[in-house]
Amino acid sequence: MTQIHVHAQPGDVAPAVLLPGDPNRARHIAQTYLDGAREYTSHRQLLGFTGTYRGVPVSVQTTGMGCPSAAIVAEELARLGARTLIRVGTLGGATPRVAPADLVIATAAVPNDGTTRQLLGGAPYAPAADFDVVHAAVAAARTLEVPHHVGLVMTEDAFYASTPEHARTWASRGVLGFEMEASAIFLVAAMHGIRAGCLTACSNDIGDPQLVAPDVLAGGVDRMVRVALEAVVTLHGADSVTDRAAGPMSG
Numbered sequence: 001m002t003q004i005h006v007h008a009q010p011g012d013v014a015p016a017v018l019l020p021g022d023p024n025r026a027r028h029i030a031q032t033y034l035d036g037a038r039e040y041t042s043h044r045q046l047l048g049f050t051g052t053y054r055g056v057p058v059s060v061q062t063t064g065m066g067c068p069s070a071a072i073v074a075e076e077l078a079r080l081g082a083r084t085l086i087r088v089g090t091l092g093g094a095t096p097r098v099a100p101a102d103l104v105i106a107t108a109a110v111p112n113d114g115t116t117r118q119l120l121g122g123a124p125y126a127p128a129a130d131f132d133v134v135h136a137a138v139a140a141a142r143t144l145e146v147p148h149h150v151g152l153v154m155t156e157d158a159f160y161a162s163t164p165e166h167a168r169t170w171a172s173r174g175v176l177g178f179e180m181e182a183s184a185i186f187l188v189a190a191m192h193g194i195r196a197g198c199l200t201a202c203s204n205d206i207g208d209p210q211l212v213a214p215d216v217l218a219g220g221v222d223r224m225v226r227v228a229l230e231a232v233v234t235l236h237g238a239d240s241v242t243d244r245a246a247g248p249m250s251g
């Protein structure tokens, strides 16, 4: 059945989907990294493409900004047969340890957002990344020699509410940075029994809110995308053995 917002049908979307917030990043990933990329949706500028990377079917689907939009997209992708969702986003660094354009691989997202609160009815919950996705991403980062951090992020609704003090407080609790979609993607994936991960490139420092120079950030985004795609290849190989994540387009 055609999904209301993504405007796609079963068969349009690969089992593995990369999820950038920004439609221009989706197009860049499809054009730069995927073979035979086909645009399956542009509805609401939630651009979506499906192609292959090193022979493995992969989709790239824009989430838009924030948990309400990301939760809708994750829900509709799950209904379309997606089995692995990997956010490829940007984040504001909570600590100077996370340098401009550094890769952050999230293990879990502190849910400071309204969407997961509504989905959970106020129940306590820890939205976490799938272990296999984290493991495959860390292995890919090591193989590609991409400097990276692994740990907590915080998902928030109000981009301009973050202050240096807020960043210091949460950094003291292990949070590496702030972004706006991971908690909802992790929760929706868990509710469907599918796996999710979140990779981000640091676009700015909350303590010193300067945007990273565009060429520096573009380099970080490309490193993040290569790590995500190599992780997808690893997971696909493992799935071929275990048949864990058979979706409509799996081989």
Ligand SMILES: O=P(O)(O)O[C@H]1O[C@H](CO)[C@@H](O)[C@H]1O
Pocket (backbone or CB within 6 Å): 020, 021, 022, 064, 065, 066, 088, 089, 090, 091, 159, 179, 180, 181
């Ligand atoms: O670059 P993306 O993936 O959009 O991610 C980050 O950038 C946006 C805010 O500028 C939010 O969506 C946040 O999560």
Ligand SMILES: O=c1cc[nH]c(=O)[nH]1
Pocket (backbone or CB within 6 Å): 090, 091, 092, 093, 159, 162, 178, 179, 180, 203, 204, 206
């Ligand atoms: O949510 C976000 C994303 C990037 N940078 C921030 O400061 N916050």
